[in-house]
Amino acid sequence: MKTRFPILIPSALFLSIGAIAAMTTPQDGGDIQRPAELQDYEHIVPGTTPDNAWVCEPLLIFDSSGQTDQGLVHFNLSIYNNGMISLAQFNGSGSSRNMSKLVKPAEVRRFYRGVMGTGAWTMKDQKEVATGVPMRSVTLFKGATDAEAHSFNYFSADGDYKSVESMVNNFVRSHFSAQ
DSSP states (O other), X not given: OOOSHHHHHHHHHHHHHHHHHHHHSOTTSOOOOOOHHHHTOOOSSTXXXXXXXXXXXXXXXXXXXXXXXXXXXXXXXXXXXXXXXEEXXXXXXXXXXXXXXXXXXXXXXXXXXXXXXXXXXXOOOOSOOOXXXXXXXXXXXXXXXXXXXXXXXXXXXXXXXXXXXXXXXXXXXXXXXXX
């Protein structure tokens, strides 16, 4: 007795591959397009390109947290290469705020290039420890899928750290001061 089973497997496999191709290929045969506001995106780090279709990778995370004479404080700023910025803040009195907004990617690129221009990619942890002030942590990413990152920590915003902290503070004031 002959079975039709061997014929069904190749047919099913062929139909499955065809269905997957139809789901992943646009009907007009063209390339999948990014939204118009992202089509002219210039990559932040020369020579890198994203492996994914959507530009939404972190560029910088600035975190300041610790015990002060007013109590526990925490401040977190996250900046993404598509222009998304998020701020979370908690102060010793118990009040907090969490906000996010979308700004132009070009503005984020200018800020990021400015931070990188301070030498932040090669900064090391500050050796001196301070009490009563929060520790600041800066993590920089190269803005692409599977990108490497660099972090450094400090307590006192002096020397090279002062430039980075000043830029972060100015960026926050320009986007979140009225809120």
